Amino acid sequence: MAEVMTGAEMVVRALRDQGVETIFGYPGGAVLPIYDTLFHQTDIRHVLVRHEQGAAHAAEGYARSSGKVGVLLVTSGPGATNAVTGLTDALMDSIPLVCITGQVPTHLIGSDAFQECDTVGITRHCTKHNYLVRSIEDLPRVLHEAFYVAQSGRPGPVVVDIPKNVQFAVGAYSGPQEIEHKTYKPRLDGDPERIAEAVALMAQARRPILYTGGGVINSGPEASRLLRALVARTGFPITSTLMGLGAYPASGERWLGMLGMHGTYEANNAMHDCDLMIAIGARFDDRITGRLDAFSPGSKKIHIDIDPSSINKNVKIDIGIIGDCTRVLRQLLDAFEAGDVRTNPVALAEWWKQIDIWRARKSLSYKPSHEVIKPQYAVQRLYELTKGKDTYITTEVGQHQMWAAQHYHFEEPNRFLTSGGLGTMGYGMPAAIGAQLAHPSSLVVDIAGEASILMCIQELSTAAQYCLPIKIFVLNNEYMGMVRQWQELLHDGRYSHSYSEALPDFVKLAEAFGAYGMRCSDPAALDAAILEMIETPRTVFFDCVVDKSENCLPMIPSGKPHNEMILPDIDESIGGVIDAAGKMLV
Amino acid sequence: MNAPAAPPSPYSSALGKVNLESHTLSVLVDNEPGVLARVVGLFSGRGYNIESLTVAEVAHAEHLSRITIVTSGTPEAIEQIGHQLERLVPIHKVTDLTLRGQSIERELAMIKVAGKGYDRDEALRLADAFRARVIDASIESFVFELTGAVAKVDQFIELMRPIGLVEVSRTGVAAMSRGKDPT
Known part of the structure; x- marks a missing residue:
């Protein structure tokens, strides 16, 4: 017989039945009944954030580092609107979240009641799906359906908006059965005919490249394992988007580094000159393609994606394979195995010779300094001193994010948590909190910038409350560095409002929040300082004072194709590289 | 005097060849609150055109409504519209009647x-x-x-x-x- 309970009890029960252990939230009038239920139980740990945006990013960090669904609980009105940035971020990066929002009682909906907002209306565009639960009879089904929708197919955020009277109402609870959703049935297996066509093209390819994205990581660790097997089997070079870093190990011999706007010279030139591109779980975003009409002009393109709308969205595809990366990669490997398919060793040797010429340009190099810490050097030292440790890296958004992607080398999936699609400053610290809670004994470092970190600085208080030993490694150049770089590129160095005026003393700020604050500006003292940071078993805020004017290179300037990069050995100023059309772009 | 032509968008893949077609899409949806807003919001949010829109319940017991949309765009855009509609959770089926003919x-x-x-x-x-x-x-x-x-x-x-x-x-x-x- 079905158990009878209140709506609030159903919420907590459904979370438990879905295997949720940790949720992030902030109480308020419209979720008090759920908070009261949380008070009476110990199965689910509630982590109190300091702002609902922090709850969403923490849930993202938790989800992305653990492969589980991230859950947040916020109140109506401002609670819901504050979560919108994090929901949008999760939608853009395909992160599974369930966000439970309180709502004013049903009889007050539409009356402009206190802390009322049209949550389902506002979040319709920034969620994969959302629900307003008007009756207790619908609540158990909707809660379980929300978890199904969030994590199946292309993952994404789901909002469940629950009016307060529904939280108090009493009804029959039903558990999570095997869900046969009446409309939402994502396709998981690739079409065998397309697989055969793809394998045939791969066997003939003379200049192939694998271009992988966050979809491989979202598909689970098995997808990364199969990807490595496919690379080993074919001998093809492989590059990845920002979101896909770690699926193939950076130490692997076939690894070309990240591609795109701040990708390596070898990866971008290989993309431009290839005759076969195999895109796996990537979406041909504008940061990747650069100028579309000059994007990889001579190649056939195979695109594997679970979302049919990704295929042919930005770039014309020759063979589209709709399916889950794990299954399709296995199908490809099976087809190679079954047909004893071999790739072309002579052509591939030629291709690798060309790639080695591009590699020799050493596009990630920079001018070292003994006087000032170069930001790239700081990330390199952080990498060297944490190599081999069980480490998760998060970032904020900007130059430091790209330096982290270029100079921190990832060997495993789910280790690099960053805001790729939306580019949300303020993501990194709450994401680090989420990752640390999912992995209590791991080292979690937020590589940050001094401007981004101030956007969610209040979460230092959360880290302090839960004694989370996260490390906040701020590359402090006193500028919104990427904005400053673009102003140098596009606006003749008129640095309009991109200087970080009136910065706080970060060491004192850390201490005020109960964290350990430290500062370093001397390259010679950096290693010792980083080791001190790692070995301090507390929340550490490391103010790393770096070169103020360093640009993040290499770079494909906006409006240019992959083979017209600005390299770090550029002699003149980077201003004047971009033409009028390029200046229109972001 | 000839005004200088606006520079083509460097992101555009269809420079100079704009081939607009009008298509009729038949969309079978769950008749639940907000479903029309999802469909219309998709069109406005992604910049697609709606030339005509008709919606009514067609199967009361099954809570099904049919939305018929006449839209215009390049063939690539129309294909994309169909896939974007299919992503919406309460949508059962999207049929491009123009593409299908008959x-x-x-x-x-x-x-x-x-x-x-x-x-x-x-x-x-x-x-x-x-x-x-x-x-x-x-x-x-x-x-x-x-x-x-x-x-x-x-x-x-x-x-x-x-x-x-x-x-x-x-x-x-x-x-x-x-x-x-x-x-």
Whole structure:
């Protein structure tokens, strides 16, 4: 017989039945009944954030580092609107979240009641799906359906908006059965005919490249394992988007580094000159393609994606394979195995010779300094001193994010948590909190910038409350560095409002929040300082004072194709590289 | 003097070849609150056109509604619209009737015409030729009901204009595939 309970009890029960252990939230009038239920139980740990945006990013960090669904609980009105940035971020990066929002009682909906907002209306565009639960009879089904929708197919955020009277109402609870959703049935297996066509093209390819994205990581660790097997089997070079870093190990011999706007010279030139591109779980975003009409002009393109709308969205595809990366990669490997398919060793040797010429340009190099810490050097030292440790890296958004992607080398999936699609400053610290809670004994470092970190600085208080030993490694150049770089590129160095005026003393700020604050500006003292940071078993805020004017290179300037990069050995100023059309772009 | 042409968008892959087509999409959805807002919001949010939109419940017991949308865009954009619609959770099925061919499209219009003497006679003669029905009449006006393909309705309205067209109300296009199989 079905158990009878209140709506609030159903919420907590459904979370438990879905295997949720940790949720992030902030109480308020419209979720008090759920908070009261949380008070009476110990199965689910509630982590109190300091702002609902922090709850969403923490849930993202938790989800992305653990492969589980991230859950947040916020109140109506401002609670819901504050979560919108994090929901949008999760939608853009395909992160599974369930966000439970309180709502004013049903009889007050539409009356402009206190802390009322049209949550389902506002979040319709920034969620994969959302629900307003008007009756207790619908609540158990909707809660379980929300978890199904969030994590199946292309993952994404789901909002469940629950009016307060529904939280108090009493009804029959039903558990999570095997869900046969009446409309939402994502396709998981690739079409065998397309697989055969793809394998045939791969066997003939003379200049192939694998271009992988966050979809491989979202598909689970098995997808990364199969990807490595496919690379080993074919001998093809492989590059990845920002979101896909770690699926193939950076130490692997076939690894070309990240591609795109701040990708390596070898990866971008290989993309431009290839005759076969195999895109796996990537979406041909504008940061990747650069100028579309000059994007990889001579190649056939195979695109594997679970979302049919990704295929042919930005770039014309020759063979589209709709399916889950794990299954399709296995199908490809099976087809190679079954047909004893071999790739072309002579052509591939030629291709690798060309790639080695591009590699020799050493596009990630920079001018070292003994006087000032170069930001790239700081990330390199952080990498060297944490190599081999069980480490998760998060970032904020900007130059430091790209330096982290270029100079921190990832060997495993789910280790690099960053805001790729939306580019949300303020993501990194709450994401680090989420990752640390999912992995209590791991080292979690937020590589940050001094401007981004101030956007969610209040979460230092959360880290302090839960004694989370996260490390906040701020590359402090006193500028919104990427904005400053673009102003140098596009606006003749008129640095309009991109200087970080009136910065706080970060060491004192850390201490005020109960964290350990430290500062370093001397390259010679950096290693010792980083080791001190790692070995301090507390929340550490490391103010790393770096070169103020360093640009993040290499770079494909906006409006240019992959083979017209600005390299770090550029002699003149980077201003004047971009033409009028390029200046229109972001 | 010739004004300098605007630089083409460096992101655009379809430089100089804009090939707009009009397509009719039949979309079967769960009739739940907000489903129309999801569909319409998708079109506005992604910058797609809606030329006509019709929605009504078609199976009460199963809570199914059919939304018929006439949209225009490049063939690539239309394909993308179909896939984007399929991503919406409450959507059962999206059919591009134009792509599929062999479909029937009809629209119902009410057309109010005012006039006296010869104009009244002429309006009635034309209505007869178009098989429009008079559903309201007064000494100085008629309201015609006309059902037909969009072009036929357009044509009738144009003919009524010089006679004394007052106003028009149109339902938008309802459409279905021919033959025994469901749309």
